Amino acid sequence: MNNLIRATARCLRSGTAVYMPRQADGRLWSASGRRFLCSDVQKDLGEIVKKDKVVVFMKGTRAQPMCGFSNAVVQILRMHGVDDYADYNVLEDQDLRQGVKDFSNWPTIPQVYFNGEFVGGCDILLQMHQNGDLVDELKKLGIHSALLSAEKESK
Known part of the structure; x- marks a missing residue:
């Protein structure tokens, strides 16, 4: 209530x-x-995605992802040491679930935003992780990737 x-x-x-x-x-x-x-709703979502550097709309929460794709996004962010991000459970609110799809014009969940800009879903984040673009994008946000630190230590 x-x-x-x-x-x-x-x-x-x-x-x-x-x-x-x-x-x-x-x-x-x-x-x-x-x-x-x-x-x-579009105005509300516009404000939500700008409140934090990293925003994830997902099934479940970062502590308890409720689908494999949401879990993969959480794991990728965790590998890079990104712990300070907003996560929104779309399973708790069907209006949010549909609203975020309409807002981004992207049909699937999870959805990731950096500084208010739509990045993509799990597939895009995974691709960015694999080709190294995610490290650069995080750097633009002022976030130092933990993978970059681990790479330097191994040399």
Whole structure:
């Protein structure tokens, strides 16, 4: 219930309309188990992806990924020593799950953002990791890759 109150207050403070999602037959969902959303979901997502240097929309959380692709993203970031990032569990909120797909025009989850810019999904992050581009992109964010340090130590 606290999440419902916070989300509604945030929408009202921002001056955007607040609506309650409807069921297929047009009836309103009950407040339990659902949350109010700002009508401007795209604006909300735009703000979310800019709040942190690295943002991941995933199935589950970094502590407990709920799919192999989300787990792979978590492991890649962990290998590079990226621990300070925002992770959002799209399984907890179907509106977020669909909203982020619409926002990025990318059909799959997980989705990774650097400094508010969409990077891609697991396949893109894995490719960047394999070809060394991820080290360079992290450097642009002011994040020193742990793999770069490990490489220097082995020489």
